[in-house]
Amino acid sequence: MLAAVIHGARDVRAQERPDPRLLTPHDAVVRVVAACVCGSDLWPYRGVTPTAAPHPIGHELVGVVEELGDQVTSARVGDFVIVPFSLSCGRCQACRAGFPAVCDLVTFFGSTDRDGHPVDGAQGERVRIPLAQHSLFPVGLSEAEVERRGLVPHLLTLADVMSTGLHAATAAQVGPGDVVAVVGDGAVGLCGVLAAKLLGADRVIAMSRHADRAAIARRFGADDVVPERGDDAPAAIRALLDGGLVDAALECVGTQQSMAQALAVVRGGGRVGFVGVPNGGPELPVRTLFSRNLTVGGGMASARRYMEDLLPDVLSGEITPGDVFDLEAPLSDIAHAYAAMDAREATKVLVRP
Amino acid sequence: MLAAVIHGARDVRAQERPDPRLLTPHDAVVRVVAACVCGSDLWPYRGVTPTAAPHPIGHELVGVVEELGDQVTSARVGDFVIVPFSLSCGRCQACRAGFPAVCDLVTFFGSTDRDGHPVDGAQGERVRIPLAQHSLFPVGLSEAEVERRGLVPHLLTLADVMSTGLHAATAAQVGPGDVVAVVGDGAVGLCGVLAAKLLGADRVIAMSRHADRAAIARRFGADDVVPERGDDAPAAIRALLDGGLVDAALECVGTQQSMAQALAVVRGGGRVGFVGVPNGGPELPVRTLFSRNLTVGGGMASARRYMEDLLPDVLSGEITPGDVFDLEAPLSDIAHAYAAMDAREATKVLVRP
Numbered sequence: 001m002l003a004a005v006i007h008g009a010r011d012v013r014a015q016e017r018p019d020p021r022l023l024t025p026h027d028a029v030v031r032v033v034a035a036c037v038c039g040s041d042l043w044p045y046r047g048v049t050p051t052a053a054p055h056p057i058g059h060e061l062v063g064v065v066e067e068l069g070d071q072v073t074s075a076r077v078g079d080f081v082i083v084p085f086s087l088s089c090g091r092c093q094a095c096r097a098g099f100p101a102v103c104d105l106v107t108f109f110g111s112t113d114r115d116g117h118p119v120d121g122a123q124g125e126r127v128r129i130p131l132a133q134h135s136l137f138p139v140g141l142s143e144a145e146v147e148r149r150g151l152v153p154h155l156l157t158l159a160d161v162m163s164t165g166l167h168a169a170t171a172a173q174v175g176p177g178d179v180v181a182v183v184g185d186g187a188v189g190l191c192g193v194l195a196a197k198l199l200g201a202d203r204v205i206a207m208s209r210h211a212d213r214a215a216i217a218r219r220f221g222a223d224d225v226v227p228e229r230g231d232d233a234p235a236a237i238r239a240l241l242d243g244g245l246v247d248a249a250l251e252c253v254g255t256q257q258s259m260a261q262a263l264a265v266v267r268g269g270g271r272v273g274f275v276g277v278p279n280g281g282p283e284l285p286v287r288t289l290f291s292r293n294l295t296v297g298g299g300m301a302s303a304r305r306y307m308e309d310l311l312p313d314v315l316s317g318e319i320t321p322g323d324v325f326d327l328e329a330p331l332s333d334i335a336h337a338y339a340a341m342d343a344r345e346a347t348k349v350l351v352r353p
Numbered sequence: 354m355l356a357a358v359i360h361g362a363r364d365v366r367a368q369e370r371p372d373p374r375l376l377t378p379h380d381a382v383v384r385v386v387a388a389c390v391c392g393s394d395l396w397p398y399r400g401v402t403p404t405a406a407p408h409p410i411g412h413e414l415v416g417v418v419e420e421l422g423d424q425v426t427s428a429r430v431g432d433f434v435i436v437p438f439s440l441s442c443g444r445c446q447a448c449r450a451g452f453p454a455v456c457d458l459v460t461f462f463g464s465t466d467r468d469g470h471p472v473d474g475a476q477g478e479r480v481r482i483p484l485a486q487h488s489l490f491p492v493g494l495s496e497a498e499v500e501r502r503g504l505v506p507h508l509l510t511l512a513d514v515m516s517t518g519l520h521a522a523t524a525a526q527v528g529p530g531d532v533v534a535v536v537g538d539g540a541v542g543l544c545g546v547l548a549a550k551l552l553g554a555d556r557v558i559a560m561s562r563h564a565d566r567a568a569i570a571r572r573f574g575a576d577d578v579v580p581e582r583g584d585d586a587p588a589a590i591r592a593l594l595d596g597g598l599v600d601a602a603l604e605c606v607g608t609q610q611s612m613a614q615a616l617a618v619v620r621g622g623g624r625v626g627f628v629g630v631p632n633g634g635p636e637l638p639v640r641t642l643f644s645r646n647l648t649v650g651g652g653m654a655s656a657r658r659y660m661e662d663l664l665p666d667v668l669s670g671e672i673t674p675g676d677v678f679d680l681e682a683p684l685s686d687i688a689h690a691y692a693a694m695d696a697r698e699a700t701k702v703l704v705r706p
Binding site: 093094097098099102103139169173243244245247252267268269270271274277278283284285286287289290291292293294295296297298299300302 | 642
């Protein structure tokens with residue numbers, strides 16, 4: 001089968017790999033209907049995190065179940081499923097508490113499972129899914145129906161970016177009446193805007209300096225767009241809010257600067273939800289948190305949990321998070337998909353095998 | 354009048370100071386019925402934070418209003434009041450959001466107010482209260498009735514330690530069904546046990562190695578007492594919880610070790626509420642927060658807000674937070690009060706002018 005393999009900085013190739021097969025009774029094999037390129041895939045692509053040896057890549061997919069191990073009863077062959085970007089057991093304390101992202105057995109695409117077997121990347125024609133009992137999420141519609149209703153992009157976002165946006169808003173305890181700022185206008189930030197509105201935020205301020213992305217933010221419900229960064233950011237927010245700051249901020253980038261900006265735009269007693277993978281940088285300033293009475297929470301989204309909440313909103317058409325995709329590419333042209341995101345020519349690229 | 358003045362390390366004296374008087378129309382003068390010594394008073398007492406020049410000390414008091422400025426309508430002369438440890442305006446964004454502890458005009462005892470006038474310490478016979486309109490909290494009972502019902506110690510804790518315990522539990526988002534660990538067995542930690550129970554925690558684990566304090570923790574509702582610290586603490590918690598960790602932890606000390614312990618005993622996706630004044634130490638480990646999906650929040654308690662919630666529970670006798678006092682001393686013997694707390698001969702000392 002064809003699958004994306006990263007060989008090093010700016011070197012992702014679509015190449016032949018062995019067809020996946022069941023390795024344990026807990027596995028499934030899923031035929032990929034659509035995958036995509038994530039902002040976090042750009043870290044190894046840009047060489048910020050080194051690639052020691054070539055490996056398959058990609059961690060977001062929707063597809064159709066082709067094979068099921070004997071112990072997997074949560075889906076049937078032929079089911080159209082979403083697979084979250086992290087695979088989980090569903091039984092450990094974290095899973096039971098609603099945090100499968102930090103499952104005791106958490107397993108990632110393009111990596112190695114708990115039995116020592118390599119795990120495929122999601123950017124491929126087929127993938128073996130370990131921990132399939134809890135990790136497969138059937139949407140209750142046939143592939144034909146999903147395609148006919150144009151739901152593929154929207155459902156695909158539940159595998160990661162839309163669930164991650166909702167995690168940022170949930171970690172920031174966004175609720176009715178809140179004024180919320182979203183730091184970062186990538187696909188996750190845009191989904192954060194949508195999520196904040198979904199949780200009842202009164203006013204959402206997208207912090208963006210890209211016209212195309214600001215336009216999507218507006219479509220997702222952003223009331224204001226603020227381009228200022230750094231020290232200028234709190235002043236711009238104060239100018240907008242009669243001298244006040246926001247109740248909650250969503251940090252959707254993962255740099256030192258974006259976290260500092262998120263902390264600076266929230267009022268005393270405010271909350272920051274962070275989902276940007278912390279890219280090194282210094283630690284959280286505990287005395288600032290103390291003296292300003294701030295709460296900071298977040299991490300990897302428990303997509304497996306959030307997709308349950310979000311599916312009805314996607315199926316009803318209340319939210320259309322797939323609007324973050326502004327380019328579609330065939331798997332055979334995966335190199336172009338990465339290059340377009342790297343150059344910011346695309347916000348997010350959908351990949352069809 | 355007599356008042357406590359700190360002159361340097363292990364040198365607190367009861368000495369004569371000028372009687373306070375109204376300096377602005379927003380002031381009140383309160384006759385102190387009871388004050389107390391706080392764990393945080395021990396930082397300057399022990400010389401951990403240096404005392405540059407002698408100044409009055411103490412920030413917790415209940416008393417009777419003696420004089421009121423023209424602009425103060427929230428209380429009447431003769432009212433028995435609690436005064437929170439931080440004084441606030443009640444009108445800025447933080448105050449309106451329920452966080453008067455980070456009021457734009459926040460003013461502290463033993464310091465200087467926003468008009469540049471010195472502010473008395475609470476360990477004295479009388480105090481001038483700036484920002485009195487919002488900072489006085491009448492309890493609705495006469496002094497005689499409060500004394501007759503033995504409510505002085507309990508009401509006094511609402512000025513700081515009980516409100517601070519409730520802030521720790523609130524910041525840790527404690528709710529029904531939660532298993533909660535409390536790090537620190539000083540008066541605040543003990544009040545944290547009480548607060549966690551009040552918010553519906555299913556099981557509260559007091560992390561204490563002092564038998565007398567553990568006994569109060571048990572009286573306040575602690576289900577378990579765990580003496581282990583450091584690397585042994587998570588293992589001890591796991592032994593108690595069938596391999597699991599707690600949903601939320603209250604950090605009530607303020608050292609690097611206590612924060613590390615709090616972070617180590619919560620499960621993935623758990624919450625830490627911290628109210629210990631961060632005593633230097635390194636910053637919060639952002640990658641640990643991210644990788645374990647933790648939320649950390651806290652800071653100084655908005656006592657002015659929490660006392661409203663807690664007063665009915667004190668008046669009904671549902672909670673008796675004044676049980677944290679295990680020594681009473683006259684103001685004239687303030688040096689002994691500090692020495693007893695410094696030597697851990699007392700958990701908390703009530704001071705009567």
